[in-house]
Amino acid sequence: MRLDELLERLIWQENELYNLHKLGETFATFERPEMTETFRLMAEEELRHRRTLEGMLSKGSLKETAVIDYLDSLSLEPMLSDERAKPESLEELILEALIREKHAYELYTRLAEILDGSLSHIFKMMAGEELKHGYRLKLLYESL
Template structure:
C-alpha cells in the first residue's frame, strides 16, 4: 500500500464515520431526542479528522516520515477493510460505528507510535477522540 492510498482510505473511513453519526442524529431525533447532540458532536469531530487527513494528503506532510518505512508491516488491511454501512436501526448503527471507531483508534495509535513531533500528537489526539466516541457509543448501546 502506498502512502497516498493509505490517506485516501483513511479519509474515506472518516467520511463513513461522519455519515454514520449524521444518520445517528436522524435516528435519535425520532427515537431518542436526548442523543441528537452526542451524535452531532461526534460527526463534527469526524469531519475535523477528515479535513486534517485531506490536508496531509494535499500537503504531502507524511512523505518523508517513518510511516513510509513501515507501511507494509503495519498490517492495516483489517482496519481499512470496512465497507459502506447501511444500518436499518439505531442499534445497528451503533454496533457498526463501534467497530469502525475501534478500527480508527487502533490505526491512529499505530501511526502515532511510529511518528514523532506534531504528527505523533495529531494522531494521538485523533486516536483519543475515536476512543471517546467508542465509549459514548457503548454507553448509548447499553442504555437501549
C-alpha cells in the same frame, strides 16, 4: 500500499464515520432525542479528522517520514476493509460505529507510535477522540 492510498482510505473511513454519526443523529431525532447531541458532536469531530487527513494528503505531510518504512507492516486490516455501512436501526448503527471507531483508534495509535513531533501528536489526539467516541457509543448502546 502507497502513502497517498493510505491517506485516501483514512479519509474515506472518516467520511463513513461522519455519515454514520449524522444518520445516528437522524435516527435519534425520531427515536431517542436525548442522543441527538452526542451524535452531532461525534460527527463534527469526524469531519475535523477528515479535513486534517485531507490537509496531510494535499501537503504531503507524511512523505519523508517513518510511516513509509512501515506501510506494509501496519496491519491496516481490518480498518481498510470496512465496506459502506447500511444500518437499518439505531442499534445496528451504534454497533457498526463501535467497530469502526475501534479500527480507527488502533490505526491512529500505531501511526502515533511511528511518527515524531507534531504528526505523532495529531494522531494521538485523533486516536483519543476515537476512543472517546467508542465510549460514548457504548453508553448509548447500553441505554437502548
